Amino acid sequence: MYTQAMDTMGKESPQAPVLRSAEELQLQERFDARIDAGDFIEAKDWMPEHYRKTLVRQISQHAHSEIVGMLPEGNWVTRAPTLKRKAILLAKIQDEGGHGLYLYSAAETLGTSRDEMLDALHTGRAKYSSIFNYPTLTWADVGVIGWLVDGAAIMNQVPICRCSYAPYARAMVRICREESFHQRQGYDALLVMMQKGTDAQRAMVQDAVNRWWWPSLMMFGPPDDQSPNSALSMRWGIKRISNDDLRQKFVDATVPQAKVLGVELPDPDLKWNEARQHFDFGAIDWSEFWQVVGGDGPCNRERLSARVKAWEDGAWVREAALVHAAKIEKQELLAA
Secondary structure, eight states, X not given: OOOOHHHHSOXXXXXXXXXXXXXXXXXXXXXXXXXXXXXXXXXXXXXXHHHHHHHHHHHHHHHHHHHHTHHHHHXXXXXXXXXXXXXXXXXXXXXXXXXXXXXXXXXXTTTOOHHHHHHHHHTTSSOOOGGGGSOOOSHHHHHHIIIIXXXXXXXXXXXXXXXXXXXXXXXXXXXXXXXXXXHHHHHHHHHHHHHHSOHHHHHHHHHHHHHHHHHHHHTTOSOGGGOTTHHHHHHTTSOOSOHHHHHHHHHHHHHHHHHHHTOXXXXXTOXXXXXXXXXXXXXOOHHHHHHHHTTOSSXXXXXXXXXXXXXXXXXXXXXXXXXXXXXXXXXXXXXX
């Protein structure tokens, strides 16, 4: 998934108790009752400040991930092997840009602005998914991103369609539909290379799987016992399934797909556990995860500098749009 914010933001410092009025306590009780009943919270409804801040952090991080996620695949648009693959890749990248816009809009309903969110990204105060700090070295990487990365995203994002915050949940319904297309196109591209390709192409696919498998498992965030913020987010209905449960569901779904493809997943400890009715898998190197989250991954600096440059290069477009909007407003006032 592209929403690691709740798990990577660190444990918040305890704050001094805040005196609350009887009215605020009553509003809190009503809010808690609605959450317990499974109701959706709308933008104009009363909500605790911590609930609002948690949503802003998660939704904006999710939006940043969609936008930054365009970069690894955009690297291959001009080098796609066929016109068909190029058209599919362009459509997917366009979808990711749209997802970012949906999510920025959802976050803005919580009282923040797009400028504030982007400033947090560009200055390093906001995170995006660690997975997008890895390079795409070959065309097979594009297929593996679709199969594994978008597959992990779907596994994690479908439960958010039932998120307690309604604007986020509604945005996720459409996003998940499109992500399913992304996963399918990636799997199809790999299947063609594995079944109809050369030995070199099959080796290229296996190499890409070897490099992306473990980072894909890290997408679900750290183990539950190392994720201090998840419990409250699950209590609020923002998060529906724990990190470890989602990771297990992803492994169970992916192993049979790998068998059909004819690729080996790079985990000697991966095996079916009859007693658990799940696949066991090896230990994840969480030191790598925290290193990438901390800004020292293979492409962290490259990705962030690309986004800052795009923002600066587009300044004239934003300025022109504001001038045009002001001109239209003035004309409408004069005509009234």
